[in-house]
Amino acid sequence: MHIAFITAPASGHVYPTLPLVQELTRRGHRVGYATGAAYGDMIAASGAELFPLDWEPAQVAASKGGQTTEELADMLVASISATRRVLPSVVDWLTADRPDVLVHDAVTVIGSMVAHKLGLPLASTFPNFAGNDKFDLTPLFTPRDFDPMRPRFQQFVADRNQLAADFGVPVESMGGPAAYAGLNLVFLPREFQPSNELFGEEFKFIGPSFGIRDDGDDWQPPAGRRVLFVALGTVVNDRADFFATVIKAFGGSDWHVAMAVGHQVDIAELGEIPANFDVRPFFPQPTVLRHAEVFLSHTGMGSTMEALMRQVPIVSYPQIPEQSANGRRVQELGLGRLLDISRDVDPDELRRTVEEVAVDKEIRANLAMMAEHIRNAGGPPAGADAIEEMVR
Incomplete structure (x- = not known):
């Protein structure tokens, strides 16, 4: 098979996928991996071929005592900007070398957007807690002072909606239960997941691995x-x-x-x-x-x-x-x-x-x-x- 991976260039998201990539290439499958060039050596060591993205991770800030709404919004605005920048090259890559399945990091919205646009079979990876239509992750990931009406957060919402419109996909394809794939691989044991009884067979809690x-x-x-x-x-x-x-x-x-x-x-x-x-x-x-x-x-x-x-x-x-x-x-x-x-x-x-x-x-x-x-x-x-x- 030809399998394509897309993951934002962050260690906490790339590293958990590498043992899976290594297992797939060991079985003889061809894996292409789109992420930041800084991870090229590790991608190569796992047996995959890097498709380098012009994507440097945004600086994530957190005030003493915990992240604020403004700091979260800054991170989200930067993520939308990076997604807009790399979308054309990812579409060209996957159009020219169409995979049998696209595997994307669940918070890397470019994956679900491109899969919707090109009609690709989609699987998601979760390096953190999983969410579905019965278990909302939002309260776990928002600051204690969270206020969605803050101007900077509203800027993120506007930028997200505009990107979806410009790319010709519904905004729902950019996150939340509507964007979840038919197969979701969670790098946790089921016993660590809160409310794990709410997750059906489409969520496979395969746990972590050190790999390479x-x-x-x-x-x-x-x-x-x-x-x-x-x-x-x-x-x-x-x-x-x-x-x-x-x-x-x-x-x-x-x-x-x-x-x-x-x-x-x-x-x-x-x-x-x-x-x-x-x-x-x-x-x-x-x-x-x-x-x-x-x-x-x-x-x-x-x-x-x-x-x-x-x-x-x-x-x-x-x-x-x-x-x-x-x-x-x-x-x-x-x-x-x-x-x-x-x-x-x-x-x-x-x-x-x-x-x-x-x-x-x-x-x-x-x-x-x-x-x-x-x-x-x-x-x-x-x-x-x-x-x-x-x-x-």
């Missing part, structure tokens, strides 16, 4: 030390204040702290780095989690699933609404704890929370059960089976 990202790395912690892994992801990580608090909380302790500060924080501005800290912009996350006792995380869904695969308890410090929803679910299921981001984190409280989570036997038992659910979900082979059956 688990090929190994030479990172090793000092022998005999407990490892605390700290990371706020690849998108919203401009939180020098938070990283400084972590240093206050764990500097000189018996923890070895591997702290990823991202691409926006200058390590020098954090002051003197304690001897028990290893601070870098990024770490090979699957490898570090193999050694970690606790993960102090933003709870992006990709990071959350990778921690659960390694049975690492999570202390959540979310930055945007969808991360908060993930952190709440982690706490509901007894897989970790959620910190209150509406106020500054006290170093003593932070250290106490990490220590409590590290020794909580109930959390460890729940993690073992969730890891079993992940193993039973089927992973990339189940997703590839579903795509093949859809085309047949």
Whole structure:
């Protein structure tokens, strides 16, 4: 088969698809993958052919205490602008080399728009919680101060509607239940999905997989030390204040702290780095989690699933609404704890929370059960089976 993938150029959306792509190419299918050129090496390693899009991910902002309506609207306006820019090249690509099925990231609206325009069979991938006509995702992804009548949000609505009109598709094809595909692959175990009983057979909860990202790395912690892994992801990580608090909380302790500060924080501005800290912009996350006792995380869904695969308890410090929803679910299921981001984190409280989570036997038992659910979900082979059956 010829299978085309389209995913916005964001690690949390691209990475979960790669094990599925790898399984499809292993079975002999030809896969073309449209996303930003920065992911070219990983796309090639999965066996697919990159169709590079002129698409750099927009800067996502979140105020201290959580994302605001204005910040969400800025992100959405930028996404519509990027979609408008790359639409013509995607249409040309898929017209010249028509696939048997188009697989698109559920929030990458270009996929459902082009499938509607060209009459292509469509499958969706969900790297986060899934939604349908019975389970509305909107409350999980909107800020606490959400007001759809704010001028900037109204600008997004106007831009979205105009793009749909210019492209000649109904605006409903750009998101929501009307845009969901006949096959929806969710990179979560069903047990992690809220209200999972509301999802029928058209939703396949195949769970996460490390795939090619688990090929190994030479990172090793000092022998005999407990490892605390700290990371706020690849998108919203401009939180020098938070990283400084972590240093206050764990500097000189018996923890070895591997702290990823991202691409926006200058390590020098954090002051003197304690001897028990290893601070870098990024770490090979699957490898570090193999050694970690606790993960102090933003709870992006990709990071959350990778921690659960390694049975690492999570202390959540979310930055945007969808991360908060993930952190709440982690706490509901007894897989970790959620910190209150509406106020500054006290170093003593932070250290106490990490220590409590590290020794909580109930959390460890729940993690073992969730890891079993992940193993039973089927992973990339189940997703590839579903795509093949859809085309047949």
